[in-house]
Amino acid sequence: MGLKVFYKAFETQHMRVLIFIFLFITQLSLAKAASPNDTISTSDTTSIVINQPDSITRKVIFLLIEASELSTEKPYEAIKHYRKALLLNKVKDPVWEANIRLALGRLLFRVKSKDAIPQLLKADALYKKKADWYGRSDAITAIARIQESTGLFTEALNNYNDLYRILNKAGEYVLAGNTATYLADLYLKKKNYPEALKYADLAKNSYYTVCRKDSLGSVYYKIAYIKRKQNSPKQAEFYILNEALSYYRSSNDVEGRLKSFDFLASLYLDQKRYSEAKWFYLQANNQARLANNTPGTIHSLIQLGVTKILIGDLVLAKQDISEAEELSQTDSIYAPIMKKAKIRYATLFKKLSAPVIASSVTTKSSSNKKQTAISSTKPKQVVKAFKTTEKKTAPPTVLVEMDKKEKDLSQSGDK
Numbered sequence: 001m002g003l004k005v006f007y008k009a010f011e012t013q014h015m016r017v018l019i020f021i022f023l024f025i026t027q028l029s030l031a032k033a034a035s036p037n038d039t040i041s042t043s044d045t046t047s048i049v050i051n052q053p054d055s056i057t058r059k060v061i062f063l064l065i066e067a068s069e070l071s072t073e074k075p076y077e078a079i080k081h082y083r084k085a086l087l088l089n090k091v092k093d094p095v096w097e098a099n100i101r102l103a104l105g106r107l108l109f110r111v112k113s114k115d116a117i118p119q120l121l122k123a124d125a126l127y128k129k130k131a132d133w134y135g136r137s138d139a140i141t142a143i144a145r146i147q148e149s150t151g152l153f154t155e156a157l158n159n160y161n162d163l164y165r166i167l168n169k170a171g172e173y174v175l176a177g178n179t180a181t182y183l184a185d186l187y188l189k190k191k192n193y194p195e196a197l198k199y200a201d202l203a204k205n206s207y208y209t210v211c212r213k214d215s216l217g218s219v220y221y222k223i224a225y226i227k228r229k230q231n232s233p234k235q236a237e238f239y240i241l242n243e244a245l246s247y248y249r250s251s252n253d254v255e256g257r258l259k260s261f262d263f264l265a266s267l268y269l270d271q272k273r274y275s276e277a278k279w280f281y282l283q284a285n286n287q288a289r290l291a292n293n294t295p296g297t298i299h300s301l302i303q304l305g306v307t308k309i310l311i312g313d314l315v316l317a318k319q320d321i322s323e324a325e326e327l328s329q330t331d332s333i334y335a336p337i338m339k340k341a342k343i344r345y346a347t348l349f350k351k352l353s354a355p356v357i358a359s360s361v362t363t364k365s366s367s368n369k370k371q372t373a374i375s376s377t378k379p380k381q382v383v384k385a386f387k388t389t390e391k392k393t394a395p396p397t398v399l400v401e402m403d404k405k406e407k408d409l410s411q412s413g414d415k
Contacts, residue, residue, distance in 0.1 A: 294330070
């Protein structure tokens with residue numbers, strides 16, 4: 001409650017204040033035990049504490065506390081308590097009731113009750129009555145997720161589109177962009193690339209309104225990915241070089257830059273543009289080391305080795321593949337990366353003059369090699385290598401385009 005209201009209540013109605021304080025402390029203790037999606041917040045009970053007789057208020061509050069405690073392990077009991085609280089409460093507060101029905105609807109869905117969506121629809125109507133955009137966002141999202149999970153994709157899509165419009169209208173452009181991005185991903189899974197592109201573009205427009213650079217980098221990467229799937233490599237290249245990489249740079253997103261470099265290298269490799277592929281795999285390797293991203297380092301080393309085999313530089317290719325193997329042995333979670341590579345590139349690996357990977361090595365040799373591989377991933381060494389190699393060896397046309405866009409963003413003054 002507001003500070004003034006709190007003081008007034010403290011002076012005139014000590015019992016109600018004690019109830020509220022008790023509820024506040026109890027809800028804090030329950031926060032870790034119960035799912036936030038199935039419970040209501042302390043502030044939801046403010047109006048009934050102030051405006052309702054103490055005897056009813058106590059009953060309603062304790063019903064809600066019990067519902068919070070039971071929601072995780074005994075959802076049916078929690079549902080009964082929420083229903084009782086709704087019936088018992090005499091104060092007409094649309095937002096309070098909407099919050100209860102939202103929690104109730106989510107619980108009902110967990111127990112596969114058909115009453116879940118009706119409760120969520122009531123919650124949405126109540127939020128709409130009070131122009132509570134955040135509440136509507138929660139209710140509509142819950143409805144759409146239920147519809148999506150039960151095969152009602154058309155109905156879910158309509159709700160997601162409503163949600164996008166509501167969030168844009170409320171000025172919540174990042175949340176609107178996230179909603180459109182979610183829809184783009186749904187259509188990507190369905191391999192419906194035109195619709196995926198449509199929603200990626202909507203997400204881009206929302207993020208651009210507030211110049212959300214990290215999100216813009218991600219959505220442009222997604223657009224490039226879609227363009228590649230649509231067999232438009234030139235456009236895919238354009239969106240990475242001129243948009244995604246520039247936004248990732250300006251937002252200092254190392255992982256974003258890593259996947260962009262890897263994307264371009266793979267694109268060029270498919271086109272047999274081996275020099276450019278090699279350069280971008282080198283940048284991906286530097287970025288992976290900078291971020292202490294061991295899987296990324298292993299992957300880029302493998303791809304560097306593959307590219308060098310195709311170029312004909314077998315000695316250096318073997319060094320890259322061997323280093324990748326050593327790194328993959330530092331933890332069992334990395335082993336599948338190398339295992340898949342051996343299957344995928346079995347024919348290429350045979351071109352090396354000696355076995356690519358020995359089945360066993362001496363303890364001393366393995367220890368020395370592992371120590372070398374691990375030390376080579378230290379950020380300090382990588383930063384130095386990155387600074388001295390990234391732009392000096394870049395293909396001139398690529399370098400010019402990247403630098404121009406980066407300079408424009410740095411001078412824009414946007415966040």
